[in-house]
Amino acid sequence: MSNTIELAKSFVPKLDECYRLASLTSVLDGAPELAKQGANANELIIPMMSMDGLADYSRNGGYVQGGVTMTNETVKCNFDRGRRFDVDVMDDLETAGLAFGRLSAQFIRDKVVPELDAFRFASYCGISGVTKKEETLADGAATVAALSTAVTAMDDEEVTATGRYLFITPTLLQGINDMDTTKSKKVLEGFEQVIKVPQRRFYTAIKQLSGKTGEEAGGYTKATGAANINFAIVQKDALIQYTKHAAPKIIAPENNPDADAYVFGYRMVGIAKAYKNMLSGMYFSHDKA
Known part of the structure; x- marks a missing residue:
């Protein structure tokens, strides 16, 4: 059992690194020190600050007293997904760690990260008050203008x-690069980073599939009535974006009552x-649904 626990611990930083390398939205993650664990497993405590503006200064009375408020707000996580895999002991009798490493890394790259990115973009785009513009961008010139x-x-x-940060589809970005003009280059220079996002x-x-009857494959699909996003401009400070990785659950074959197999569980919250007060820090351009 102790070997199983050590195996789980050794993979946590590797899975975190895999996430950071594969996720297109990980650059928007908030500083970990600003978020604390809430009373419940699906809650985080985020610091919020508000303050008064400038007031008249008097040579006789001096400054007008202002107020500043620092509060800790509890916010509920809105992404909570997981999956379980069984690896028969005979498939990798001596190197269960290697089997799990390959399985988990591929699972994060091919399944977890695409859904997490899609969820984040859809969530931000769906917030009331965020600027969203419906438009058809036929070529590079239209994209530059937009x-x-x-x-x-x-x-x-x-x-x-x-x-x-500018997130944009590869097709639209290529259209801008193909122009190869001062104007097309200038429009991309002002961003912290330009990131290509597969459509x-x-x-x-999006619609997240349950993994149960009729939706056994899990994952996600484009929601009915949804539109394709052309590009999104996001100011990082406007977001409350944090990812919590639960330590992988590993059950050894001798403790598995159902099969002679390792059980690997993965959950992301x-x-x-x-x-x-920072909704103007996001701007979405999308086509017609």
Whole structure:
């Protein structure tokens, strides 16, 4: 049993690293020190700050007293998904660790991360108050014009210029790069990073499959009535995005009453929300549903 526990512990950092390398949205994760575990397993405690603005200064009376409030708000995680796999002991009698390493890494890259990215984009796009523009971008010139409009709109809302990330489909980004003009290059220079997002991760809404009857394969699909996202501009500070990795559950064959097999369980709990006073920090362009 002790070997099984050590095996589980050894894989936690490896799975975390696999997530960070494969996820397109991991660059938006909040600083871990800003979130604390809540009273329940699916809750996080996030610090919130509000303060008064400037007031008149008097040479006789001096400063007008202002107020600043620092509160800790409990927010519920809105992503909680998991899966179990059995690996027969005879499939890898001497190297169960290697078998699990391959299985878990591939599972995260091919199944977990695409769904998590898709969930985050759909969640942010679905927030009331976030700018969403329906438009058809036929070529690079149209995309450059749309990006310029989006950047100007965010500038007018005084969204911090640093920390803005552009997520865009490979097709639209290639259209911009093919122009190879000063204007097309200039529109991409102002972003912290430009990240290509496959269309299958880029919908205004998704449906997460239960893995039960009729949906045994699990995963997710594009929701009915959803549209394809063209691009999204996100200011990192506007988000409440954290991922919690539960330590992999590993049950050795001798403790498995159902089969002579290792049981590997994987669960991911996380949150993808936004600060109510920073909704202007996100801008979505999407086509017609």
